[in-house]
Amino acid sequence: MKTSIWLATMAVAAIAALAWFTKQPEIAQAEIATQPSVAQAQMTSQQNSAYTDNEFHSGEVGLSPSARAGREIWFKATAGNERFHTYTFQQRVGVLIDWFRVLRGDQREQRFQTWGLINDPGCCTPGSPNCPAKSREETYGFDWCPGDETLLKFVGKSGYRDPACDFKDAPAESADPKGHQDGREDACNLAFGTSTGALGFRKFPNPKFDPVAWKKLNGSLGTWEGYDRKISSDPKRNDAKLSRLSDGSIEPPFRIGMACGACHIAFNPAKPPTDSAHPKWENITGLVGNQYIRISEIIVSGMPSDTLEWQVFAHARPGTSDTSAIPTDQINNAGTINALINIAQRPVHDNTQVLRWRKAEVCPSGAKEHECWCEPNKPGKCWQRSLKTEAVHHILKGGEDSTGALGAIQRVYFNIGSCAEKCWLNHLTDLRQLDPAARNFGQTPFSIGQCRRECPNFRAIEDRLQDILAFFLSPESAAADLQAARANMHASKVAYGKDDLTADLEQEFGKGAVSRGRTVFAANCARCHSSSKAPAETVDFHALDPKTGLRADWLGSDALAPVSEIGTDRCRALHSNHMQGHVWEEFASENYYARPADPNIPEQNGGGRGYYRNISLLNVWAHAPFLHNNSVGPELCGISTGSYDFYRNSYVDASKPGYPMLSHDKSPVCWKYDPSVDGRFKLYVASMNDLLNPSQRAPKATKLDRDIVLDVGPRVWDGSEEKLIGFSVRIPAGSTAGKVGNFQHKAFIADLIAAKLHPQQLEKNYTTQFGAANAHQLVLAMQDTANAIVQDPGKLVDAIKSARARLPLLGEVYSSCNAEIENDGHRFGEDLSPSDKKALIAFLATL
Structure with a gap:
């Protein structure tokens, strides 16, 4: 006993x-009306409004039909994850998202400075000039966006026809078996919905919405503030810690989904908006990566800041995302959002053993379902799993996604919630399950074959992966050089060419700095940060590839290096979700599994872990701060107003036990969001000085x-x-937040x-x-x-x-990672002379 x-x-x-x-309180059931109806004011027709989707489609000019299709999928398709972000994440992980707090229309003006979100130029604040919606009551407190003239009629009702059903498919790949060409999954399952007002975040009408109960709770259809109110006002009660967001009897008007572009859509570094709250489509690019987004804070936006979930989950810096936060491996490993630049020049790795599914016309006689499967009622549309030697890209910070670009793109949709309940949710670790013999004690691999059979959203994306890759290979991914950026700034005055850029840089960094910097780069950096096979001394790093018109050198080898060699925060390199026996096992190559362990770090590793890719330095001037976690360089703080001040001082005194935090008056001042050309360049220079002088860095550790x-x-x-x-x-x-989150x-x-x-x-x-x-x-x-x-x-x-x-x-x-100082390592270049460091900074700015 x-x-x-x-x-x-x-x-x-x-x-x-x-x-x-977390705990599930007992909540009294609220009265739910049986006959929901939506009271809306008469809207001006979209055709007579300045706010339409036409400008979005203007960005398709010059794209192939396949790239056009891929662009629209990247910007709009949620692949059915709106249920995940409305119910499943909250119920299974126990973390609440307050979508109104993030996306409320009356704070559109400060949305970028608060959350780092990019306003959709096609949307408008109800009541503003020419906006079809005249009040927030009509839009339930959100922006009005193209397509809402239909969507809003179906809030609280069934029968909504998703705009993706009208998606214009590109011609199928001629090399595909005919069954694959003729049998693509219904485009309705791409699930577009309409924009929320923030690019990449999409809304869908909730047929379970009850306007009577909603108005009783909130006092108005135009706000969700009552929905965010605490269940109890008595601080002694546990319900005082929980809001109505956890009350299953109250259904919101919208279900919110995410497209892949949610984190990758950003301001064009070469043509940023003059006002971050009012961008035009010409100021926006879909692939460069948003270095300002606070995706971690968004995911825990419904949690009080004194909860463990907030303190541990929301530790990531702006522009970083922990891609294993939901399929948790209990390793805090937020990494920068990949900048997808000059993809056509990105190195591939030959002789990679890849076990994956490939298109087939028929299945061999006797083949089992896990080896080959043909889609019912679609003759000639089969998939066969086999091991072959291929040349593939290495994706993610440690090269984990290594079965090819198409598979890596597909996995992103899982990472943002697509097919969760049908395919992979039951393969994740339940952190409350303590019986080693029970399901969900640890991760198990999910099956791509099973997901293909069970989830039409999977098939809808899979049948169009080549289109998304075509978008990646389109001019949208072309480098945004500093010279072009400054030329755009000078466009109304005088021409600004490469010689002008060199002159300006040498005025700041010294005569001959650019030329000297090239020599320093070739001798000290090109070993890792060049894709050329020729001796670095002979390479023209600015030369263009005659076939693609892009920079011939990708300025990164994309090869893998042991984390101990680089010396940076090793937690991200210990990411384990792609290991054999873990959830994303089928997205890693046999070569990944065979990587030797790094014997020079204390934590258990191996099985694929313990490495970082040598990344590209293309347009490095526009992507500071640096390293895989944005830790080297000034800290970014965005807005600083009340509950929307998300900046947390991470500067510590590394000379004392436990690394106590420095007080704010002794810490370097954080930098406001400034996506302008000059703002990015100043941040680049400060971050380069930090990078090249590691002994002068103020240590950082999130507490x-x-x-x-x-x-x-x-x-x-x-x-x-x-x-x-x-x-x-x-x-x-x-x-230390990492130590709490990494505790096994x-x-x-x-x-x-x-x-x-x-x-x-x-x-x-x-x-x-x-x-x-x-x-x-x-x-x-x-x-x-x-x-x-x-x-x-x-x-x-x-x-x-x-x-x-x-x-x-x-x-x-009992810790998956013991590293605490987040901006340590990468000491390459610290022995250069001060003049050579300046020269290197000048030269890199030209790349």
Whole structure:
């Protein structure tokens, strides 16, 4: 009996250390009207409005039919993920998104400075001149956007016909089997919806919406503020921590989905808008990557900032995204959003062993479903899985996506929620599941073949992947050189050519700086940051490829280097979702699995992990701050107003134990968002100085800026107040967010129990990995920790910290990544003379 109580106590206590502990309160059901109707004012017809989709389509000029189709899919297609972002993410992960807070129409003017979102030029604020919607009541508080004249009529009703049903397909690939040419999945399953007012974020009418209940809750159809209100105003009640966003009886008017472009659509560095709140389509490009977006804050926008979810989840810098945050591997590893530039010149890697599905006309006799499958009622449309040697790109920061560009594009749709319930959600880790024998204790690989059979949204995207790749290869991905950017600035005055750029740079960095910088680059940087096979001294890094008209040198080898060689924050390199046995297994090549472990880092790695790609330096002038996590260079802070101030000081004193945060008055000042040509260039220069002088960098480590209190155990109502039957665990402000998020609680729980019940077996397990002497000390430390927690469960965090202080090896055993300083490493170039550093900065600005 005592053992059972102890096991239960240990399990509950360890869960409290987890980064995702939430509770589901009992909520009274609100009255729901049975006959929903939408009260709307008469709208001006779209044809008579300045706000149409015509300008979006003007961006298709010069594109092939395939690239045109790919562009529209990239900007608009959600592949059915609106349900995921409205229900599934909240229910399965326990993190709430407040879409009104992010997308409310009355804050369109500050949307970029707040969230880093790009306003859709085709949308308008209700009531503004020529806007078809005259009040926010008509649009439920959102912008009015093209297509809303139809969509808004179906809020609270069924029967909406998605605009994707009218999508104009490009001619099929002539090399495809005829069944694939004639049997493409219905384009309706691309699921476009209409714009929310922020590019890449799409809305769909919710047929379950009840306007009567909504108006009762919010006081108006034009706001969602009541929906975000706390369920209880009594601070002693647990419901005071939760908003109506978690109330399943209240359905919002829209379901919100995301297109791939949500993170990649950005201002054109060579032609930015004069006003970030009012861009035109000529100021927007779909592939360069948005270095200002706060996607992490968007995903946790419905959580209070003093919750563990907010403090750990929203740690990423602007312009970075943790691509394994939802299919979590418990490694905080936010990385910069890939800039898709000059893709036609991007290096491929030969002799890659790729096991994947390929188009076929028929299946071999006797082939099983997991080897070959033909789509029902579509003769000649089959898919066969086989191993072949191919030349492929390496995608993601560590080259994980390595089965080809088409597969990498398809996986992005899974990463943003497409086909979640039908294909991959049940293959993820449930952070509350503590039984190693139960499903969702750890990740399992999801099957592409099964997803193809079960999810029409998958097939709709897959049948058009070649179109998206054609868009990637179109002029949309062409480099935006500084010379062209400054030429656009001078267009109304005088011509601005390459010689003018050189003269300006040499006035700032010294006579002959550009020429000298080229020599410095060839001798010190080109080994990693050039795609040319010729000796770097002979390469013209500005030369154009006669076939593509693009820069011949991609300015990056895209080859893999061990993270210990680069020396940067290694957490992203330890990303594990593509390993064998993990969720994205089928998107990695056999070569990926065969990579040797990096013996020079303390954490367990191997199986594909432990590497970074040597990235391209094309247009590096426009993509500061630097490194895979935007950590080198000034911190960006955007707006600083009340609850929309998302900047968190990450500067720490690395000379003191625990790396305490520096006070704001002792930290470098953060930089406001400035996407102008001059703003980007100034940020580039400051970031290059930071990069080339690592000893002068102010260390950065993201810390919790508030105490987090987790209640462990049920709450009961005693007739007068709510009481906790259990204990509370406090994670103090100043704890490193990465260490909290990287804590491997499941292994910790299992070993705590084993230390009490089976210490000899645990010591044997440790011996295999750490040697006999360390193994014995580890078992003793775990036993002491278990005893301390049993005596006072509320001291869980203190007990773990005490054990780690006594035996630092514990940190290596139960943390997926122990790195804390986020802007360390990449010390290449620090030994250059000051004049050579200036020359290098000048030359790189010309690339």
